[in-house]
Amino acid sequence: MKLIEVPAVDFDLAITLNSGQVFHWEKVGTGFCGAIGDRAVYVEQCGNVLRAKMEVGALRRRGQQREEMPRPTTTATTPELVHHYFALDHPLAEICASFPRDPIMNAARDFCQGLRIIRQPRWECLATFICSSMKQVAHIRQISRALRQRFGEKKEVCGQEVFSFPPADRLAETTENELRKCGLGYRAENLLTTAKRVALRKVTLDSWNALSDAELREQLCDLPGVGAKVANCVMLFGYERIKAFPIDIWIERVLREKYFPRNRKVTSAGLAEFAANYFGAHGGYAQQYLFHHARMTGKRRRQGRIRRCRARRALGMTQGAGCFILPL
DNA sequence: CTCCAGGGATGAT
């Protein structure tokens, strides 16, 4: 066990890990336990310093004998690994200064000081976000944990069990039914198919890093279970494409209610185009700030939408005829 | 266009 300290200015560990970009870190004491790639890590923040402990023990495949492999020697030294994962090299002050100046963005920027977009391993990021579709954060965390416990490698740090995320070839050799046991539902087939493509080298995630944003998005959307939103998440969190602007329900609400309050007819495509132009070169960062701020302070949509729709149908109303019933 | 798949957390009642 190795204890290290890493300088970390302009950084808030808790906000970063709880902002819906990564789903496997667990609060333990004053810090968090998780994994950076295959390394089990405990990390806590003391002012402008991160204190991290990392397990350097032998690998062991859970529930399955596997020939003893030599410990993979990481090229990065441990402080560099932490520094790189948490993107402590991103010029956060510059990035935040590039956000548009408007009341919504200002509030989000103030609320999320120290939030960074971290660098996630590509496969782990892609697989996790395939599992995220039509799921809420709490669910995604459960799925991530189930996949890791069932198919990942068990590690330990600070007396805590930590499981690494299973590589594609490990998931490729399982079955849809096994994946469904992890709570994936219909996403199991998507994840399995994608894992097989990666395992068989039909898809080479690392080589995709050379592609342009548009080409990368196109390739990602070609994978089953990957639509525009998931593709943008993977671009942002796995490929450091800082301009990628994922639009989920929270962001869509913010855009509609705060930026288009008098225009309920603006389309989703219209919102996406607006966001790409308005939030600038670091749009992905702006999106993460808006997302976290909205989730922490905003409220979910009030109930009754379905009931109203049913009521409208029952009244024999057609599309749009019932607009006057809609809230606001 | 609509509906559905799966399912634990969440909020309203």
Add this chain to the structure above:
DNA sequence: ATCATCCATGGA
């Protein structure tokens, strides 16, 4: 405690 709603992909 019960119950409807949430979530944002892909296929019918």
